[in-house]
Amino acid sequence: xxxxxxxxDPHLWLRLVLTPGIGPIHxxxxxxxxxxxxAIFESDASVLSAFAGERMARLLQSDDGARQRKxxxxxxxxxxxxxxxxxxADADYPRHLLQIDDAPPLLHAVGRRDILSRPMxxxxxxxxxxxxxxxxxxxxxxxxxxxxxxxxxxLALGIDAAAHExxxxxxxxxxxxxxxGADIVYPARHRALADRIAADGLIISELPLxxxxxxxxxxxxxxxxxxxxxxVVVVExxxxxxxxxxxxxxxxxxxxxxxxxxSIHSPLSRGCHALIRQGALxxxxxxxxxxxxxxxxxxxxxxxxxxxxDHDDAHPxxxxxxxxxxxxxxxxxxxxxxxxxxxxxxxxxxLATYVGLEAGELGARLVIxxxxxxxxxxxxxxxxxxxxxx
Numbered sequence: 504x505x506x507x508x509x510x511x512d513p514h515l516w517l518r519l520v521l522t523p524g525i526g527p528i529h530x531x532x533x534x535x536x537x538x539x540x541x542a543i544f545e546s547d548a549s550v551l552s553a554f555a556g557e558r559m560a561r562l563l564q565s566d567d568g569a570r571q572r573k574x575x576x577x578x579x580x581x582x583x584x585x586x587x588x589x590x591x592a593d594a595d596y597p598r599h600l601l602q603i604d605d606a607p608p609l610l611h612a613v614g615r616r617d618i619l620s621r622p623m624x625x626x627x628x629x630x631x632x633x634x635x636x637x638x639x640x641x642x643x644x645x646x647x648x649x650x651x652x653x654x655x656x657x658l659a660l661g662i663d664a665a666a667h668e669x670x671x672x673x674x675x676x677x678x679x680x681x682x683x684g685a686d687i688v689y690p691a692r693h694r695a696l697a698d699r700i701a702a703d704g705l706i707i708s709e710l711p712l713x714x715x716x717x718x719x720x721x722x723x724x725x726x727x728x729x730x731x732x733x734x735v736v737v738v739e740x741x742x743x744x745x746x747x748x749x750x751x752x753x754x755x756x757x758x759x760x761x762x763x764x765x766s767i768h769s770p771l772s773r774g775c776h777a778l779i780r781q782g783a784l785x786x787x788x789x790x791x792x793x794x795x796x797x798x799x800x801x802x803x804x805x806x807x808x809x810x811x812x813d814h815d816d817a818h819p820x821x822x823x824x825x826x827x828x829x830x831x832x833x834x835x836x837x838x839x840x841x842x843x844x845x846x847x848x849x850x851x852x853x854l855a856t857y858v859g860l861e862a863g864e865l866g867a868r869l870v871i872x873x874x875x876x877x878x879x880x881x882x883x884x885x886x887x888x889x890x891x892x893x
Contacts, residue, residue, distance in 0.1 A: 513581065513588045515540035517574040520609045521711060522562050527605040529559070534591065534608065577611075577712055580686065585701060587612040595619045603730040603756055607709035611685035614705035618676050621653040624796070625728045625753070626670075627746040628662025628738035629771050634881050636662060636739035636771065638889070639763055641669035643736060646789035648673025652796070655680060655728050657721075658693055658706070662738045662746075667700060676704040678731070682724035684714040725749040733796055734759030736786070740774030747774050750783065759795055761786045766847040840868045844878055848885035 519530055519540045536554055537543045543551070543563065551560040581588050589596055589610040597619050600606050626644055628636060644654045644666040654670035656663040658679040670677035679700050683689050685708040688697045700706055709727065710720065725745060729735055729752040737760070740746040750760050760783040765772030779785050786792050843858050855865045869886060872878045878886050 514574060516590045516609045517577055521570050521573050524562055527607045530608045580712055585614055587616050597731045600730045611708050612705055613685055614701040618653055618705050621675055623655050623732045624652040625655045625732040625735035626666035627656060627749045628740055630659050630661040632661035632739050634879055637665040640665035640738045643789045644669030645673045648675040650793050651675050653678060655732050657724055657728055671699060671703055678704055679706045680724050680727045681708045682720040683716050684708055684710050684712040686712045689716045721745055722748055726752050729753040729756055736761040737775055737778060738763050739771040741770050742773045744774045750778055761792055841872060841877060844886060844888055846888050848881055848887045850885055
C-alpha cells in the first residue's frame with residue numbers, strides 16, 4: 504500500500520470505511536487484493552464484482568451523497584489542531600494492532616500521535632471499583648508508565664479512569680480507546696480527564712464521528728485495547744464483565760494476561776481469580792508485570808510538554824499509598840485494633856466484638872488510624888489496611 508503515491512489520501516480511506524456494509528475484515532481483504540483505496544475505486548466494475556460480489560461492488564462505486572457528506576465532515580474535523588486520521592498507510596499506525604484480522608483500516612485520534620511509537624500495556628477492570636482496586640490501578644499504572652510502558656484503557660468509570668490517571672503521572676502517557684465517535688466524551692463526567700489525555704496522550708476511535716455510546720460497541724473497543732498492547736492487566740472484575748472479554752481477546756491474540764488477586768469475599772475478585780485459574784499470571788506488584796514483558800530497548804521519548812509531574816507536590820498520595828507522617832506515634836502500629844484489621848474489609852461491628860471495645864471507643868481509634876494513613880475506610884463503612892503496591 505505504501506508504494507502507491509495516493510495511498511495516504513484520507514478522502515479515499517474515509518470513502519472506503521464509510522461505505523455501508525464494509526467492515527474491517529472486508530476492507531482489509533479489498534486492500535490486500537487491490538493495494539490501496541484509490542485502486543479499489545478505480546478498478547473495473549467487473550473485476551471488483553468478481554472479487555467482492557456485485558452488491559458490495561455497487562455500494563463501493565455508487566454516488567452516495569450521505570457518505571460524501573460524512574467524508575467532508577470528517578475531513579473538516581481533521582483540520583483542527585491535534586485531530587488525526589491514521590490509516591494502514593501511515594508509519595505510526597499501531598504495529599501490534601496490525602496483527603489482528605479485523606484491525607480497522609482507519610483510526611480517528613485526538614492528541615499526540617507520536618505516543619503510538621511507544622510500547623503499550625492495557626489495564627482494565629470494574630466500573631464500580633472499590634477504593635482498594637482504584638488505588639491499585641492508579642499505582643500500578645504510574646509505576647508501569649514510569650518504566651516506559653504506555654497504558655491503554657477505555658476511559659470508563661472505575662479502574663479505567665484510575666489507570667489513565669496513574670499513567671499520566673508516570674511519563675510514558677496513556678491511550679484511551681473509546682466506544683463512541685472520537686468527538687464524544689463518554690461518560691460525560693470524564694470531560695476533564697479526556698482533555699488531559701488529549702494534551703499528554705491520545706484518544707482513539709475506529710467509529711465514525713458522532714457515534715453515540717451503545718452497549719454493542721464496547722466489545723469492539725475492547726478488541727482494540729487488547730490488540731494494541733503487549734499484554735493486559737485486570738485489576739478488578741466480576742465474573743460477567745467486559746474486562747474478561749478484553750482478557751480473553753488478549754489471550755487469543757497471543758498477548759500476556761495478568762490478574763491482581765483480591766479478597767475471596769469480594770464479587771469483584773472472582774473474575775480475576777477465574778483468570779488466574781485459567782492461566783493468567785498472578786501479580787502483586789508492577790515489577791512482576793515488567794519482569795514478564797519484553798525488555799524495552801530504549802527509554803521512552805518524552806516531549807517536554809508532558810514531562811512526568813512531581814507527584815509529591817502535584818498529586819498528594821492517597822491513604823492507600825502515603826507514608827506515615829513524621830509525627831505519627833509508632834505505637835499506633837501496635838494498637839490491638841490495628842493488629843485485628845486485615846487486608847480484607849471488615850465491618851466495625853465485627854471488629855468491636857473481636858477486640859472487645861465499645862462502638863464509640865472503637866470509632867475514635869479508627870478515625871486516628873485513618874487520619875494517619877494506617878487504614879482506609881470503604882464507601883460502605885468497612886475498614887481495611889491499605890493494599891500494598893509498587
